Amino acid sequence: MPPDNLIDGRSIANQIHSETAVRIEALKRKGVQPGLAFVRVGEDPPSQVYVGMKERASERLGIRSETHVLPEATSEATLLELIHKLNADSGIHGILVQAPLPPQVDSLVVFSNVSPDKDVDGFHPINVGKLLLGDRTGFVPCTPAGIHELLIRSETPIAGSDVVVLGRGNIVGKPMAALLCQKARHANATVTLCHSQSRSLRNHCRQADILIAAIGVAEFVQEDFVKPGAVVIDVGVNRVTDEQAKGGSRLVGDVAFLQVQPIAGKITPNPGGVGPMTIAMLMSNTLRAAEILVR
Numbered sequence: 001m002p003p004d005n006l007i008d009g010r011s012i013a014n015q016i017h018s019e020t021a022v023r024i025e026a027l028k029r030k031g032v033q034p035g036l037a038f039v040r041v042g043e044d045p046p047s048q049v050y051v052g053m054k055e056r057a058s059e060r061l062g063i064r065s066e067t068h069v070l071p072e073a074t075s076e077a078t079l080l081e082l083i084h085k086l087n088a089d090s091g092i093h094g095i096l097v098q099a100p101l102p103p104q105v106d107s108l109v110v111f112s113n114v115s116p117d118k119d120v121d122g123f124h125p126i127n128v129g130k131l132l133l134g135d136r137t138g139f140v141p142c143t144p145a146g147i148h149e150l151l152i153r154s155e156t157p158i159a160g161s162d163v164v165v166l167g168r169g170n171i172v173g174k175p176m177a178a179l180l181c182q183k184a185r186h187a188n189a190t191v192t193l194c195h196s197q198s199r200s201l202r203n204h205c206r207q208a209d210i211l212i213a214a215i216g217v218a219e220f221v222q223e224d225f226v227k228p229g230a231v232v233i234d235v236g237v238n239r240v241t242d243e244q245a246k247g248g249s250r251l252v253g254d255v256a257f258l259q260v261q262p263i264a265g266k267i268t269p270n271p272g273g274v275g276p277m278t279i280a281m282l283m284s285n286t287l288r289a290a291e292i293l294v295r
């Protein structure tokens with residue numbers, strides 16, 4: 001029998017959704033319905049799927065959502081115009097511009113133009129700064145915030161532990177490292193941030209009590225990267241060709257799950273681990289953006 005060491009992201013996300021739903025009802029009784037705007041540029045298939053999932057989660061929870069789809073060739077100026085309109089719309093409490101954006105658009109400029117009060121993605125420089133400073137009034141990016149909740153709610157000891165974050169992207173790796181090294185409850189970890197240029201990457205990973213794989217390489221983390229008993233979090237979504245699979249391809253994570261599960265202390269399944277948590281934290285951030293207004 002396989003070890004029962006899975007961190008069930010779907011079930012933890014559902015707990016968070018239930019908590020969020022109660023607070024949304026309370027807010028509605030005060031006459032405010034949270035509103036969330038999605039902006040998607042182009043027809044990137046994974047982005048279509050992700051935004052669709054976020055729309056459905058909003059609807060289930062009673063968050064009003066609207067989706068703006070712009071053509072692939074949209075200029076930065078046109079996209080900024082839409083963002084400024086949404087910034088000024090009092091019925092919209094959260095704005096999410098789905099990444100990746102096409103090359104003619106500078107994503108740093110785009111994210112900097114979302115009002116920091118509506119920046120439920122936590123990508124605005126003010127929110128990035130607040131996270132680094134330990135100022136809890138900002139928004140934390142949804143995937144790292146979701147992983148943090150997974151660790152907390154699976155009772156994984158964080159304080160004093162050695163955490164290795166694999167991947168230094170702005171959406172996951174960097175904010176994840178910043179969250180876990182804070183001098184704060186459920187943090188205080190010793191964090192090593194590794195990436196494609198790191199020397200002895202495997203040796204770093206082998207030291208980790210908590211290994212967070214967000215490097216975007218299919219099944220990169222093999223058995224010999226993992227200290228027996230370590231907690232392994234798989235953020236990756238990679239499409240690989242597989243002649244046997246429907247459509248000739250399938251999705252795999254950044255962790256070689258079948259190899260790693262038997263030696264891990266705990267591990268996230270993929271799918272069903274980090275993905276549902278990202279959505280749960282987006283809903284929770286949107287609720288908070290709306291709650292702040294009525295206080």
Ligand code: GUN
Nearest residue numbers: 096097098099100121142
């Ligand atoms: N693309 C991949 N992850 C994310 C995310 O968390 N937010 C946005 N806006 N785009 C993404």
